[in-house]
Amino acid sequence: MDEIEIRDDSIRLGQFLKLASLIETGADAKIVIVDGLVSVNGEVETRRGRQLTAGDVVEIGGISVRLATP
Numbered sequence: 001m002d003e004i005e006i007r008d009d010s011i012r013l014g015q016f017l018k019l020a021s022l023i024e025t026g027a028d029a030k031i032v033i034v035d036g037l038v039s040v041n042g043e044v045e046t047r048r049g050r051q052l053t054a055g056d057v058v059e060i061g062g063i064s065v066r067l068a069t070p
Helices: 013-019 026-034
Strands: 002-005 010-012 038-040 051-053 057-060 063-068
Touching: 010 013, 013 026, 013 038, 013 051, 013 057
Parallel strands: 002 063
Antiparallel strands: 010 051, 038 057, 057 063
């Protein structure tokens, strides 16, 4: 599982998907999240503004990425 560092204490789900290069645009983030294709810590998440913190695991399309802080 890859780890992606964030510089703040938290980040919104839509922003994190772009940062981790799991999607290309904010519009793509909205679509995959609303369609229920993204899970956070093993649970489907449909809120693009969900706040993520270090240790959270985001999964989309069989790819899992963990948030880390520097």
